[in-house]
Amino acid sequence: MISATALTRRFGGREVVRDVSFSVAPGEVVGFLGPNGAGKTTTMRMLLGLLRPSGGEGRIDGRVGYLPEAFTAYDAVSVRSYLRFMCRMKGVSIGDVDRAMELAGVGKLGRRPFGRLSKGQRQRVGLAQALLGRPGAYVLDEATIGLDPRQVVDARGLIRSLADDDRAAVLVSTHLLAEASAVCDRVVVIAAGRVVAEERPGAAGDLEARFLRLVGEAELT
Numbered sequence: 571m572i573s574a575t576a577l578t579r580r581f582g583g584r585e586v587v588r589d590v591s592f593s594v595a596p597g598e599v600v601g602f603l604g605p606n607g608a609g610k611t612t613t614m615r616m617l618l619g620l621l622r623p624s625g626g627e628g629r630i631d632g633r634v635g636y637l638p639e640a641f642t643a644y645d646a647v648s649v650r651s652y653l654r655f656m657c658r659m660k661g662v663s664i665g666d667v668d669r670a671m672e673l674a675g676v677g678k679l680g681r682r683p684f685g686r687l688s689k690g691q692r693q694r695v696g697l698a699q700a701l702l703g704r705p706g707a708y709v710l711d712e713a714t715i716g717l718d719p720r721q722v723v724d725a726r727g728l729i730r731s732l733a734d735d736d737r738a739a740v741l742v743s744t745h746l747l748a749e750a751s752a753v754c755d756r757v758v759v760i761a762a763g764r765v766v767a768e769e770r771p772g773a774a775g776d777l778e779a780r781f782l783r784l785v786g787e788a789e790l791t
């Protein structure tokens with residue numbers, strides 16, 4: 571279970587996240603949808619305990635897999651060594667490295683130094699480290715950025731299976747409506763730091779028009 575209760579964050583005098591509440595149940599993929607600068611990354615960092623809220627509370631039950639927005643690793647270290655190191659950091663069995671590499675689509679890149687990977691390959695190493703130890707919750711910040719169309723489809727399939735097969739609670743941020751519609755059970759729309767809508771994609775055929783209107787209204791106020 572992932573839950574945000576009235577999360578608020580100010581930087582200087584500026585309130586960039588205001589009174590944000592939502593939850594993600596086991597077996598559910600929730601999209602955190604909003605334009606750049608809306609407050610998605612800030613909210614996620616508060617949920618993870620990486621950033622202290624100015625108000626409210628974030629909670630995640632059990633172990634969490636986190637894909638940061640600007641994921642990076644050590645250039646000189648091979649993919650496999652990095653993932654083994656991450657297992658030790660997380661306190662999970664290094665026996666899980668092969669499974670995570672396979673699922674994330676980097677099964678053949680074990681010996682490659684991180685610094686010699688393409689952008690999409692790096693992003694998939696980021697996904698692999700999030701999978702280590704089969705956490706019960708995932709916070710994925712712009713999970714498919716940098717992936718080519720084929721890899722996007724694969725990553726979406728993987729995200730769905732985390733909820734459907736592992737019964738994990740998955741929160742995935744995106745600024746792309748199509749992304750949210752393709753993989754999420756529910757979408758929390760954030761604009762200018764506030765939740766402006768919560769709905770099921772697909773339920774409303776005109777979600778795009780509604781999204782643009784909601785975002786426009788929030789930015790004007």
Ligand SMILES: Nc1ncnc2c1ncn2[C@@H]1O[C@H](COP(=O)(O)OP(=O)(O)O)[C@@H](O)[C@H]1O
Pocket residue numbers: 581586604605606607608609610611612613
């Ligand atoms: N450490 C920080 N100091 C000051 N402002 C910040 C900081 N982190 C984020 N912000 C501001 O907070 C707002 C929300 O940023 P962010 O959460 O990264 O949005 P998103 O992930 O939705 O694109 C932006 O205006 C950003 O410039």
Ligand SMILES: [Mg+2]
Pocket residue numbers: 610611612639711
């Ligand atoms: Mg962000």
